[in-house]
Amino acid sequence: MSFVSVAFFVLFALTLTTQWLLPSRRLRQLALLAASYVFYGWWDWRFCFLMLFLTAVAFFTGLRLEKKPGSRPALALGVTVPLAVLFFFKYMGFFVDSFCALFGLNPAGALRILLPVGISFYTFQSLSYTIDAYRGKVAISHDFCKFALYIAFFPQLVAGPIVKAADFLPQLEEDRRPTGAGVAQGMNLFLWGMLKKAVFADQISPFVDSVFATPAAFSSGTVALAVLAYAIQIYFDFSGYSDMAIGCAICLGYDLMKNFDLPYLSRNVSEFWKRWHISLSTWLMEYLYIPLGGNRKGRARTYLNLMITMLLGGLWHGAGINFILWGGFHGLALCAHKAWARKFPAKPCFFRTAAATLCTFVFVCLCWIPFRAQTFSQTRAVLQKLFCWSGGVVFPHTWSIAAIVLLVLATLYCVFRNRDAQGRVHGDAPVFRLGSFWGTFAFALLAGFVLVLMYTGDNPFIYFQF
């Protein structure tokens, strides 16, 4: 079930009503759990059993670790099973195809496996719980219903933010329920997310799809616009989803972590990963980079750890050489930045900051090419067109240009208005005060614009496939 669907709005309205009306916390949580499984089962009900299985594995591993703290077999089981499931569903096809290609075999007879939506997200959540339970960093859950709700909580189930048990389970111990102020704030955030996703990201999508399908047919300028448009599309698509997820959670009385913070304003790649998909980069840092040794084992190991983390981060997005390439480029850039920062410590200067921000943005945009193109030959074709200036269909796509203008204006607004005490710029969507005349007017106007301008074709969230 997508957030931008009639079915979702019906489910959400029913859930919100039950959360409002049900008197006991237990009943509210059960209703929320049921809604989460309906939400997930809407795609394919069979995968509910898969999610239930992974939930049970993590839950019982936690109990085992409580009985035998520091038990390595329990940890091994709790980590291996979800990873094996993830490997089977997500990477099996890729490895079989690669194996067949290597040995000249025909992959036609190989098993084709349907990828369960959001498997990477809830697998990572169950892993984080198991590892934290092993480290003794999280209170072991004894209530299967609550734990299942932590894994399946529908606002963040299929595309994050990836929530850590230590952040979410304590919320289930509190008497959380919808409040008027919470619903108003959540609706505001949901609406901004919908504007990003359903209006801009989705309207840009057909143009980007056309250009990436046949880059040779388009002029270099149009290909450059499509690359820029994709950078905006994926940002609006994913951050829009995150905003909607966080907004839904707030409406229901729960808090989820912020997942994006103006990533294209980053001055270097390290900063980019602190602003882009924050929940994933935090996860990778805590559960992969630091356990590998982080920066504690010398310079060479630090670079190696960075590369491993980013390559696996790339692979997390999908089974394909293009994602590995994307992760590899980011890994190399992180290493290069670390080396540079060691030699030339940053000196705050407006022009230097502006140049660094622009260079980082261009680098990130170029890295999106293999990410979007999906095949090596397509990546090469786009790059060829981009760097060997040549003619073709000229297509100044208005939605892409409008999105660029909007992003620039919103960024400028944040640069001048949303600075913290340290001068760091943050991107928080404005919240209209419902109840006041102008607040209600602005909210109704924005809601109307979203409904009128939203793309109504079939366009799933990009991150669902991951």
Place this chain on the structure above:
Amino acid sequence: MHSRWIRILKVLGAVFLALAVLDLFCAWYYNPTSYLRDPDRATDLIRQPEAFTSRATEGFASMRMDAQGYNNAAVPDEDIFVLMMGSSHTEALNVPQDQNASAQLQALLSEAGYPGAVYNIGISSHTFARNAANLPRALDKFQPTGYVVVETADVLMFTAAVHAARDDGMELLPETDSPLPAWLTNRPLAATLYRQWGNLTSEEEEQIDTSYIPPDILHRYQQALTELFLQMRTEADAAGVELIFYYHPHLALTGDGGAETMTQRQCLGAFSAACQEAGITFLDLSDIFLQAYEAGFTLPHGFVNTSPGTGHLNADGHAMIARALFKTIAEKEAAK
């Protein structure tokens, strides 16, 4: 209690103001005007006469329909020399009124000194078969003196539809495609929201594989087309006009940077052969479109606010059609 009512009134006022602003915006963004039944049935439907219509959902254009409910600057005072029949491509609500094929053909013919008007009666959803069924009534109502041009974006039709057109047995298009009350369908915001709702809840139609048509079915199809075209020819002859059919295929861009037409070749062959058998001029714009693409990467369909090469004819496509039709008509006139 009193302040509570004031707050409710404030909120309601704010919502109404927002709705008014949105309605104004939609008057520009998507303002289709509702359909009415054509009492003479030259077409199944007409637009509201003299109504203002605008759309920015695909292309950017706004215009006023003429007094008969068609997309022309005005109902001509003089004789109609060329009558243009067709679908939404011919109706051309996506391009400025002076840039559609009919207006451009009119300009070319006037410049060359041909008397009479070009009159566009293209209406959305009026497929080739539907126009074929309506032809005798259109001839009767508009009494063109020179030519009737019938557009088609597709050369593949169901044989049953061809038979229905021949027997004038096609079910009429509904007057309005919305169950909303008439006064609401004329509110741009309501019409836009209704359109969005329809798109959101519509289910994808099952695609039939038509890449290959068995010879016996193709033969029956061509036979049905020939019967229909012969009948149309007879009707046109009786009215003293000549028929011109034209086909405008969509172009698909290819990986090597080229383009190809998205055409069912067997059906194109059948359509062309049936035209030849009935003695009707058939203008296939495939080569003209491909040449324009090769010369300057011009695509006849698609707009900068949708995606390249898809959807309705754009101004370039209309210009190419107008020039091709002008050339054909000029040659025919010269031969007379």
